[in-house]
Amino acid sequence: MTFSYTAGGGTKDDVRLLIGDVDANASEELRLEDEDIDRLIVLEGGIRRSAASAADVLSAKFARKAEGSAGPDRITVTSRAAELRATATRLRSGAAGLAIPTAGGLSKTSKQTAEQNTDRVSPAFKTGMLDNSDASPTEPR
Numbered sequence: 244m245t246f247s248y249t250a251g252g253g254t255k256d257d258v259r260l261l262i263g264d265v266d267a268n269a270s271e272e273l274r275l276e277d278e279d280i281d282r283l284i285v286l287e288g289g290i291r292r293s294a295a296s297a298a299d300v301l302s303a304k305f306a307r308k309a310e311g312s313a314g315p316d317r318i319t320v321t322s323r324a325a326e327l328r329a330t331a332t333r334l335r336s337g338a339a340g341l342a343i344p345t346a347g348g349l350s351k352t353s354k355q356t357a358e359q360n361t362d363r364v365s366p367a368f369k370t371g372m373l374d375n376s377d378a379s380p381t382e383p384r
Contacts, residue, residue, distance in 0.1 A: 244276035254290060255280045261294035262301060262330060273304055291338035295331040302327035 248265045249256055258280050259265050266274070275297055283300070287293040305324035357363060 244271075244278055246271075246274060247277055254284055254293075257290050258284065258294045258297055261291070261334060262298045262327070264297070264301060273301070275301060289338055291334045295334035295338065298327045298331035298334060302331065 246267055247255075248259050248267065250260075255277060259275075262275075264274055279300065280293070280297060283293045283296045284290075287296050302324045305327060
């Protein structure tokens with residue numbers, strides 16, 4: 244397993260920057276390895292979603308490291324774990340705000356291309372589908 248960070252180095256480094264995991268001297272058990280971040284990028288797709296998941300993973304690691312004195316009443320979760328959970332929430336919220344809605348069929352060319360696609364599922368509704376060409380205009384309905 245490896246750890247690397249270069250400011251402005253790429254997607255993996257962007258994820259590290261967003262979660263504050265940029266210290267190569269940090270204990271191995273309290274940092275993410277390059278392979279872990281690469282896997283999160285594959286699973287999540289976007290930088291912010293990957294960073295949110297990475298923050299969750301680090302938060303879980305920090306949560307296992309307890310502070311305080313001996314005894315069940317004195318042990319508390321580290322504040323770093325809580326900070327990372329808040330970071331994950333913030334990153335997910337930011338990633339959701341970056342979603343761009345799309346609409347199809349806005350240009351004649353894209354509509355014609357879609358209609359010519361033989362693998363496309365036929366629309367359930369179409370213009371004139373309720374017209375009765377067999378009925379004469381004088382027949383009651």
